[in-house]
Amino acid sequence: MTAPAQPPATPDLLYSRDEEDLRSAVRALLADRADAPTVIAATEADTPYDPRLWEALATGIGAAGLLVPEKLGGQGASHREAAVVLEELGRSVAPAPYLTSSVVATETLLALAGDGGPAAALLGELASGTRTAVLAVPFATPPTGAAALATLDGTVRGIADAAAADVLLVPTAEGLYAVEATAPGAAVTPLVPLDLTRPLAALTLSGATGTPLATPEASATAVRRGLLAGAGLLASEQLGIAEWCLTETVRYTRERHQFNRPVGSFQALKHRMAQLWLEVVSARAAARNAADALATGSPDAPLAVAVAQAYCSGVAVHAAEECVQLHGGIGMTWEHPAHLYLKRAKADSIAYGSAGSHREAVAELVELPAP
Template sequence: MTDLLYSEDETDLRAAVRALLTARADPAAVLAAPGAESGAAADPALWRALAAEVGAAGLLVPEKLGGAGASHREAAVVLEELGRAVAPVPYLTSSVVATSVLLALTPGAETEALLRDLAEGRRTAALAVPLSLAPGDPLPGGTDRITPVADAASADVLLVPGPEGLRAVEARDALVEPLIALDLTRPLAAVTVPTGAGTPLAGAAESERAVRRGLLTGAALLASEQLGIAEWCLAETVRHTRERHQFNRPVGSFQALKHRMAGTWLEVVSARAAARAAADALATGSEDTALLTAVAQTYCSRVAVRAAEECVQLHGGIGMTWEHPAHLYLKRAKADATAFGAPGRHKETVAALTGLHSP
């Protein structure tokens, strides 16, 4: 394992992404967006700016295909900032999961052309599997209705695994039905693909390996998004309790609240270590990637939910209102806790990989 501290390049990338999100997608702006109540996609201009101007969409794509040739550590930094802003952009689904699936395939003209489009932000893609699917779960087959698929409604291309292999299907050629989601900032949809639609990209065996690589990458880097959620919730809670007064004292000075926030801080620090370890394992090709991913998901899922719940509760009555963005973080944290496998599923993976299963 390499140094888990943030490098200078990672710090500079964080500053660029945070500046963009602060200007165009702070939590108040996300809440006030026209599609906030319907779960519709955010302003496409935000995605174009993140993908093209900052260059975040192509971080994992090699330079020869128009990307930045960066590592998963840099992608993790972007996801931390997107988590802090609960930004409704398809970065995790398109620039991380779908891109990782394509990169795991044998290079071909169709694959490389699609990777160039994704890297430049001209198009987005979504892997057509249930969002709850864990890296080790059986993959769906056939062309039956697949649900729920994250960001399918806004994707240009769907990567559809099946018995014959992986196909790239234009979204307009599939039936995509929007669903009501808990987290309105990450829209879900049911996808039905007609038999024979799309362009074949790989055979069955190669397709399964590539899809599992995409799911593993998604689960590992989702921990960084969960870290960003927890960090914002803790910082916002500390800020509010400093400014809110009762009995002529800041409520944050009350011992009971200090203990709760201190406990959350310790959990957030530990979550940062777990998320960074998972991202670094992907970046270095560590043989412990599956284990570190399962550990990160088991821990970071719980920390994000706990921090969001504390944020809502310690804001008092205002934390329960639609006007305050705390509910966005709680919904994203709850939804993320079921994405790419629930914590209990990842605990089973940890037990299996460490030999803790009962004989």
């Protein structure tokens, strides 16, 4: 007699007490080290990264090692905790290579660290926060669309946070290599990005040497795992952006008066903010579902990630656009941080695959005609 199939586990969309404690610690740190005037000044000075902020976040709080098991030098937490960190980073648009190093590069290495070796050693360094790494693929690469250089020769453009990385994980036709950012034959050239809080760069390799980490087959699997985690947890960053934009807009429209009334009391604006609140609540459910699916190793994780990205990227952009518009004239100034959130939301909307590509992925995964 065949045993009845077990129903799928219900995702846990709520925050645990430990997750809320982590949120409080990260929010307090960012309020102290990465408030709006500090971030604006850093982007205008072309020096967005603050090493002291990264040290406090990665080492002091231990956020860099959340996804790394304790036996490899990490905190042994999960994607749910990492998602909380990214929500807070989204709320502050702080320039920190957390998504690219502590999520994407770390997840890529985790797929290769089972037998020890150089991947495990590098993973321990990332978990400690003493070094950072990025996966050398364009920031717009979706989880199923990573390309590889033929050899350690050529140029890859649009790599997020490459300028701040110590190590570059380069997928090639011969496998995955770890290339030191300062190695002979490796040149990282900054590009002009839309989002100044997450700089892009081009990597040019010419006769460079690197440490081999994986065969071509294992490399492809590891890269897909890293990009899937990046896309899934990017939804939490987009949630943080949308939440800040809604909260700030509600606060401003309560304080701003016209015709001797708060502008937030005008019914047309109430409707717009109520609609935005509904979108943010839905985005929270989608982002938490993706984080929980990744944390539990659910077979539905690719679908949860695709759904989250298909929805959350549009919500973040809409929230940022409303924030700029409902702030009126001040929302169009460089002194107000609204433009940072709009640029981050716009840049995130094509990161790790556009919403359209993720809708196509959803259609394929559930075997429905693509839109």
